[in-house]
Amino acid sequence: MxxxxxxxxxxxxxxxxxxxxxxxxxxxxxxxxxxxxxxxxxxxxxxxxxxxxxxxxxxxxxxxxxxxxxxxxxxxxxxxxxxxxxxxxxxxxxxxxxxxxxxxxxxxxxxxxxxxxxxxxxxxxxxxxxxxxxxxxGSPNRVTPGRLSDDLARFASLIAPLPHPRVAVLVGGKSRAFDLSTTRAAAIADQVAGAVEAAGGSIMLTYSRRTPADAKETMTARLRDVPGTIWDGAGENPYFAFLAGADVLLATEDSVNIATEAASTGKPLYILAMEGGSPKFARFHRDLEDQGISRRFNGDLETWSYPPLAxxxxxxxxxxxxxxxxxxxx
Missing domain, CATH: 3.40.50.2300 (Response regulator)
Structure with a gap:
């Protein structure tokens, strides 16, 4: 009852x-x-x-x-x-x-x-x-200021030494609408590396369970020499700490959850293009853009602000x- x-x-x-x-x-x-x-x-x-x-x-x-x-x-x-x-x-x-x-x-x-x-x-x-x-x-999520603060504190030894601007790179993977080939993974990695090195910053990269193994290997190899940290799948995922510690967020376009969680921080959010797409995802990303939350990544790292998506x-x-x-x- x-x-x-x-x-x-x-x-x-x-x-x-x-x-x-x-x-x-x-x-x-x-x-x-x-x-x-x-x-x-x-x-x-x-x-x-x-x-x-x-x-x-x-x-x-x-x-x-x-x-x-x-x-x-x-x-x-x-x-x-x-x-x-x-x-x-x-x-x-x-x-x-x-x-x-x-x-x-x-x-x-x-x-x-x-x-x-x-x-x-x-x-x-x-x-x-x-x-x-x-x-x-987008979608409901578990991002709160308290959770971000707590996770940032737990991973402080990993994140605090990294130079600014800190760029969180949130990589999804293969789905019904999108794919991440080694060719596209290499192009994303090279574009990210160029932008971060030009800004004198660092990366904080995490993969999802859907990231193809060959794409992960390609991106990791091409970003290995860029200042920062790449989560290798061992131990606890510092995903929320990366959201909290980042100055700028980059997310692949395949995940509504990831983009919505990133938008919940109120930080500049760039969307990384993948292969594929669908009308639904196009509407979702247009919604984020119309609200001043996200922009398509073209190799530049600019900053802007907006009310955190709640x-x-x-x-x-x-x-x-x-x-x-x-x-x-x-």
Missing amino acids: ASSDSEPLTIWVVSDGRAGIEVQPLGLAEAIARRRPARIILKRIGWKGAIGRLPWGLIPFPRALLRSPAEIAPPWPDLWIAAGRATLPLSTRMRAWSAGAAFVVQTQDPQTPPRAFDLVIPPRHDQLEGANVFPIT ETDRAADEILRRLDAHRATP
């Missing part, structure tokens, strides 16, 4: 556990918990056998087909915040299972009518509309507003 108004909110964060998916509902839950007392519970779901490969609408009796059926069972939460295709057989039934007690929020575009949820929070570039749709620029906080406020209205409805 959902809690009363006088008790802390119980929030379930539901995903298949992939980092790039889970960060969105978790970021929203943490933003809500900064506003009201709340208990956040992670629910990482998986499907038995090949069930998860079926179109999600064809999965019958979904709770029984989970690898861990007891993971999704009463007492139900006050807030169900989910992301990803794997969660849809559950999210679309949660209002019925809880008799309306659980307020159901789905991030991203669920590719199904929004009426199945209490609130959908898609990226604006997906162009989803509806009375219970609250579009945002879409996670804005969405959290909207969730609470609608939750209160939901609870007030007889």
Whole structure:
């Protein structure tokens, strides 16, 4: 049973556990918990056998087909915040299972009518509309001033000696819309090296799980002699410390999450071109440019300022507003 108004909110964060998916509902839950007392519970779901490969609408009796059926069972939460295709057989039934007690929020575009949820929070570039749709620029994330400050302090010995301007290079990789060949990786590395050396600065480079091994090797080899540090994948990723310690940010154009997290710092953000693209990504990057957040990287390192992107906080406020209205409805 959902809690009363006088008790802390119980929030379930539901995903298949992939980092790039889970960060969105978790970021929203943490933003809500900064506003009201709340208990956040992670629910990482998986499907038995090949069930998860079926179109999600064809999965019958979904709770029984989970690898861990007891993971999704009463007492139900006050807030169900989910992301990803794997969660849809559950999210679309949660209002019925809880008799309306659980307020159901789905991030991203669920590719199904929004009426199945209490609130959908898609990226604006997906162009989803509806009375219970609250579009945002990019995606929800976990970037806060406190987290940036804490991580910068933890990696101070790595970052403090680096000369300014410090340029964080955030590299994604292969996806359905983009690729990073060795040829493109070499071109990016040479362009970055030229700009950083001309400015007398340093690099702080980190790769993602999607960065192709050959592209990573190419970039690392070409940037090895540039002052700075390159995360080699060993130990903890200093990604957030790099965001905090950078004067300028460079991000490949393939990741909405990375670009949105970078934009949350309020620092100059350059976008590195890759091979491929899609209309959705073109709309996303145009949105950032129109807000004065990002520019295409052409080899120059200029500085500008803008209010840090705070879409996670804005969405959290909207969730609470609608939750209160939901609870007030007889």
